[in-house]
Amino acid sequence: MADIDLNNLDLSNIGSWPLLVKGILIAVVAIAVLTAGYFLDIQTQQDNLARVTNEEKTLKEDFEIKQAKAANLDAYKAQMVEMEDSFGAMIRQLPSKTEVEDLLVDISQTGLASGIEFQLFKPLAEKHIEFYAELPITLKMTGTYHQFGEFVSGIAALPRIVTLENISIAGGNKDTKGNLTMDVTAKTYRYLDESEVSGKRKERKKRGK
Secondary structure, eight states, rough: OOOOOHHHOOOGGGGGGHHHHHHHHHHHHHHHHHHHIIIIIHHHHHHHHHHHHHHHHHHHHHHHHHHHHHHHHHHHHHHHHHHHHHHHHHHHHSOOGGGHHHHHHHHHHHHHTOOOOOEEEEOOOOOTTTTTTEEEEEEEEOOOOOHHHHHHHHHHHHHHOEEEEEEEEEOOOOTTTTTTEEEEEEEEEOOOHHHHHHHHHHHHHHHHO
16 A cells, blocks of 8 residues: 555546555445435435334324223213203203293292291393393392291292392391391393394304404
């Protein structure tokens, strides 16, 4: 190698170069080709492999989730049926528009049956909420603790949903002949029929515009 003068090598006549120099040149070219091949082809393939591997992982996770849902499908269906039954039972406890007056009579009769005396029985304006309407009633009555307890128990026993809120009880006076006075807001509910629900939707759309 020491006897070879690299300055005298003719690039246009590589065939005349010494065998050792040719070997070195071939090795260098091979290394360059392999390096270029790695970055141009192998690297691309590795990137594709990494992408496919990630896709495989995502698909596997999706499959496991769907498989778990499929395995519990019968349980989900049973739960849905149970929820629908419960919802239906709650809906049946809400009076229709034509039944509200009867329910108001039931509340009044429950109070009278308990021995209390109404000083005020005032239904207020309905408040529509989604698929049902809320009807508050302002009540003021006189009676004893025992009679009030009977009234509350009677309200709870009604087949329709009635809630009692904002209860206030004051001591007896001459005007009430020594009886107690209870102020309370009773709320009953009714479901909205199809025409009312449709009207509410149209009204919301108009307000949205």
